[in-house]
Amino acid sequence: GINAEYGAIKDVVGVSLGAYLFTSRVLTTATVTGPSMAPTYNANSSTSLLLVDLVTPVTKVEPGEIVLVHDPEEANGFIVKRVKALAGQFVEHDMDNPGTYLAKHSYEGKYSVPTGYCWLEGDNPGNSTDSRKFGPVPLGLIRGRILCKLLGS
Numbered sequence: 001g002i003n004a005e006y007g008a009i010k011d012v013v014g015v016s017l018g019a020y021l022f023t024s025r026v027l028t029t030a031t032v033t034g035p036s037m038a039p040t041y042n043a044n045s046s047t048s049l050l051l052v053d054l055v056t057p058v059t060k061v062e063p064g065e066i067v068l069v070h071d072p073e074e075a076n077g078f079i080v081k082r083v084k085a086l087a088g089q090f091v092e093h094d095m096d097n098p099g100t101y102l103a104k105h106s107y108e109g110k111y112s113v114p115t116g117y118c119w120l121e122g123d124n125p126g127n128s129t130d131s132r133k134f135g136p137v138p139l140g141l142i143r144g145r146i147l148c149k150l151l152g153s
Contacts, residue, residue: 028052029150030068032080036122036129040066041080041149048152050080052144059139061118063089066146069120072134080146081120081130085113094125099132118142 030050032041041048052068061067063083071077085091093102093109105111113119117136122128131137 027147028054028144030078030080030146035124035127037066037080037082038124038127040082040123042152045152049150051147051150053147054144056145058142061086061139061142061145067120068143068146069137070141070143072137072141073129078143079120079130081122081128083118084121084131085119087113087115087117089113089119091119091131094132096125099130101135102132105135116140 028051030052031047032050033047035042037048041050050068061083063085066080066082069079069081071079090110090112091102091106093106093111102111111119113136117138119131120137121130121132125132
């Protein structure tokens with residue numbers, strides 16, 4: 001009867017809401033395409049599926065970790081990059097791949113990351129659009145930390 005239908009609808013809504021809250025607040029997946037993170041991701045394919053931790057606060061992110069970030073150059077886009085430096089740390093000017101931002105803003109080959117920001121770089125510097133081009137990224141743009149690769153190379 002109606003009670004059974006209502007109960008089934010309530011269960012479906014509850015499961016859907018629970019799944020939505022889990023994937024929007026706890027864990028989610030992200031797809032990384034292109035060569036910017038090779039050889040870590042996409043060394044032998046064009047796409048990797050990653051598991052993303054959404055719980056850890058951005059203030060706990062450390063240099064060396066890979067993060068999912070709102071793209072600072074594209075309003076609805078996301079990028080996957082490695083945290084190279086945090087506030088107060090220095091980034092060295094890479095003579096082979098300096099990028100336009102570092103070329104303009106470094107002093108004696110070094111750049112100090114400002115408070116509230118991080119410096120992001122792809123693992124494949126010759127094929128990555130990252131902080132070397134667009135500068136330091138506000139910590140608030142970090143969506144989560146990459147936990148592991150689920151699919152791809």
